[in-house]
Amino acid sequence: MEKSFERLAISLKEVAGFIYPNEIELHWSILIVVYPYITGLVAGAFILASLERVFNVKEVEPTYRLSLLTALAFLIVAPLPLVAHLGHPERAFEIFLTPNFRSAMAMFGFVYAWYLLVVLLVELWFEYRKDIVVWSKKEKGLKRIIYLVLTLGASDLSEKSLRFDKKAGKIITIIGVPSAFLLHGYVGFIFGSVKANPWWSSVLMPVVFLFSAIVSGIALMILLYMVITLFRKKPIEMSCIDKLASFLLYAMILDFSLENLDFIHRIYESEESIKILYQLLISKLFISMVVIQILLGTIVPMVLLAWTKLGHLPDELRRLIYFCSAILTLIGIFSIRWNVVIGGQLFSKSLRGLTTYKMELLGIEGLLVALFFLVLPFIILYILVALFPPWKEAEVKLET
Amino acid sequence: MPQQIKYLFGLAIALIIIFFIVRHYLMSPSFGLFGHYRAASLKTVVSQEIKYAGEIACTECHDDIFTLKEKSYHRGVACEVCHSPAYAHTQDPSEHKPPAPRKRAYCPLCHGYNPTRPTGFPQIDPVTHNPGNPCISCHNPHDPTPPVTPQGCEPCHTQIARTKIVSPHAPLPCTQCHIAKEEHKLNPRVALPSKPRNREFCGQCHSQEAESSPEIPRVDMKSHYSGFLCWECHYPHHPEARLKKEE
Numbered sequence: 001m002e003k004s005f006e007r008l009a010i011s012l013k014e015v016a017g018f019i020y021p022n023e024i025e026l027h028w029s030i031l032i033v034v035y036p037y038i039t040g041l042v043a044g045a046f047i048l049a050s051l052e053r054v055f056n057v058k059e060v061e062p063t064y065r066l067s068l069l070t071a072l073a074f075l076i077v078a079p080l081p082l083v084a085h086l087g088h089p090e091r092a093f094e095i096f097l098t099p100n101f102r103s104a105m106a107m108f109g110f111v112y113a114w115y116l117l118v119v120l121l122v123e124l125w126f127e128y129r130k131d132i133v134v135w136s137k138k139e140k141g142l143k144r145i146i147y148l149v150l151t152l153g154a155s156d157l158s159e160k161s162l163r164f165d166k167k168a169g170k171i172i173t174i175i176g177v178p179s180a181f182l183l184h185g186y187v188g189f190i191f192g193s194v195k196a197n198p199w200w201s202s203v204l205m206p207v208v209f210l211f212s213a214i215v216s217g218i219a220l221m222i223l224l225y226m227v228i229t230l231f232r233k234k235p236i237e238m239s240c241i242d243k244l245a246s247f248l249l250y251a252m253i254l255d256f257s258l259e260n261l262d263f264i265h266r267i268y269e270s271e272e273s274i275k276i277l278y279q280l281l282i283s284k285l286f287i288s289m290v291v292i293q294i295l296l297g298t299i300v301p302m303v304l305l306a307w308t309k310l311g312h313l314p315d316e317l318r319r320l321i322y323f324c325s326a327i328l329t330l331i332g333i334f335s336i337r338w339n340v341v342i343g344g345q346l347f348s349k350s351l352r353g354l355t356t357y358k359m360e361l362l363g364i365e366g367l368l369v370a371l372f373f374l375v376l377p378f379i380i381l382y383i384l385v386a387l388f389p390p391w392k393e394a395e396v397k398l399e400t
Numbered sequence: 401m402p403q404q405i406k407y408l409f410g411l412a413i414a415l416i417i418i419f420f421i422v423r424h425y426l427m428s429p430s431f432g433l434f435g436h437y438r439a440a441s442l443k444t445v446v447s448q449e450i451k452y453a454g455e456i457a458c459t460e461c462h463d464d465i466f467t468l469k470e471k472s473y474h475r476g477v478a479c480e481v482c483h484s485p486a487y488a489h490t491q492d493p494s495e496h497k498p499p500a501p502r503k504r505a506y507c508p509l510c511h512g513y514n515p516t517r518p519t520g521f522p523q524i525d526p527v528t529h530n531p532g533n534p535c536i537s538c539h540n541p542h543d544p545t546p547p548v549t550p551q552g553c554e555p556c557h558t559q560i561a562r563t564k565i566v567s568p569h570a571p572l573p574c575t576q577c578h579i580a581k582e583e584h585k586l587n588p589r590v591a592l593p594s595k596p597r598n599r600e601f602c603g604q605c606h607s608q609e610a611e612s613s614p615e616i617p618r619v620d621m622k623s624h625y626s627g628f629l630c631w632e633c634h635y636p637h638h639p640e641a642r643l644k645k646e647e
């Protein structure tokens with residue numbers, strides 16, 4: 001109790017203007033920043049994967065399987081920050097037992113389950129089925145048992161059956177694209193529908209979230225593809241990352257335009273909240289929004305990527321630019337999530353005061369736990385990649 | 401039907417059946433009986449220790465206070481807001497006496513000035529409003545309108561009164577310089593008191609020719625900063641003229 005008071009006293013010193021007592025300390029911490037960030041990466045990675053399948057973009061094929069595995073690894077972790085934030089993980093299951101169709105938050109469980117069970121796992125299963133069946137015969141020990149279970153008994157490798165796998169994969173991808181839109185659009189909806197909060201309440205929120213998700217997903221895949229290829233000591237396919245970088249640039253232009261539209265709309269509307277939002281922007285969010293999100297996370301990578309399009313740059317320089325742009329973009333998208341979640345709680349409902357967010361280091365809502373949730377998907381991805389190598393060379397070739 | 405579909409559907413159906421079996425065992429049978437909640441939770445809630453008695457319980461013995469309060473501005477404030485949860489008191493009135501806040505710090509919790517409180521809600525500045533006195537010395541909490549209109553100026557203009565009392569003007573009544581109608585006590589903003597308007601007003605006591613007592617500082621009204629009004633240099637509630645004389 002005393003500790004809470006000490007923390008409160010420290011926060012109080014940072015309060016400016018008038019603020020209600022229950023607004024001094026933030027209720028949604030960094031874990032709630034991590035949650036939409038990870039969910040966005042899932043949606044983005046999946047939409048990138050679907051480019052190859054649905055829109056037949058052959059250049060990005062080397063990242064297809066990797067994107068699906070990345071989406072799965074991140075999707076497994078996506079609800080964990082929420083569960084950690086709420087506490088009582090043993091109760092989380094109850095939203096499935098007693099579905100409340102009028103609660104948007106409760107519906108997330110179903111959107112998540114649909115996306116995981118019906119879209120991602122089934123698509124991966126059809127994609128890998130041929131390989132799994134062959135590995136289940138070739139491998140030994142525990143791996144063999146895992147593969148055997150994963151075949152679900154469907155070991156038919158006839159040409160007709162393999163054709164069906166491809167067709168089914170395509171159909172699921174087509175279902176998957178709107179599902180990915182639903183998954184991340186939903187996260188934006190949760191914030192956009194909070195009508196009491198002028199920083200969040202916007203119809204554009206789900207759309208902005210979605211496009212920023214696509215941006216972050218593509219940036220992550222560029223980064224993962226480059227790093228993994230480097231570790232595998234293989235050459236990077238320039239046509240692949242050139243294409244990925246183009247998509248990243250286009251998605252960023254769209255995302256940035258939408259955010260500006262939202263911004264201009266707010267300024268033109270000039271509701272009574274505009275003054276405090278302006279104060280928020282120039283004081284508490286100046287570094288994270290103006291410097292990191294807009295300048296370093298959006299404008300710099302956009303200019304760099306546009307440079308690679310316009311100028312004829314050598315491969316090495318292009319690779320370096322793509323790598324830096326991807327990192328900057330990922331940091332920029334993280335600041336978007338930060339500015340939405342944390343920024344939305346920094347001003348008082350009285351519209352007359354600002355508070356501050358003091359992040360814990362060790363506690364359950366602290367920085368270390370957040371970092372753990374950001375690293376965990378990569379550990380899961382490492383295991384998934386070890387079990388299901390996504391490279392072309394590893395793909396099983398059947399002798400006909 | 402392709403083999404994959406058969407097995408996949410088989411697995412899906414098995415998962416759905418398992419889900420419903422698990423749901424059957426894990427879900428409370430009383431869920432959804434009255435609404436989207438576990439009806440048995442009502443019993444859990446009912447079994448909790450009761451702390452509040454409710455206002456009706458208070459009226460059974462204290463109906464005189466309740467009648468008074470019902471006619472006052474505090475009619476919307478339940479008894480237990482100030483007197484703490486009093487269920488124990490209703491069970492054993494002699495053993496459990498509910499506390500009554502008597503200190504000055506209590507009332508400003510609601511009536512201390514705060515810009516977000518609605519306009520018209522009675523608010524005071526606890527520093528300047530009759531300092532030192534407990535609120536209940538003037539206001540009956542069960543009928544908080546003050547019984548008598550403040551007779552002097554001090555209750556409202558405490559800061560000025562406190563300044564004046566240590567100044568050379570201490571012996572002067574406020575009405576020496578301000579004419580306040582009786583109406584001012586009831587409608588302070590409507591009936592404003594008068595203020596001195598010219599140098600001659602101060603000159604009545606402070607000019608060379610004034611017939612006031614000799615220890616009062618004098619100035620030559622014609623040569624002493626003739627273009628200015630007296631209160632542009634001297635704060636009337638704490639004039640520093642004596643210092644000048646010593647110089």
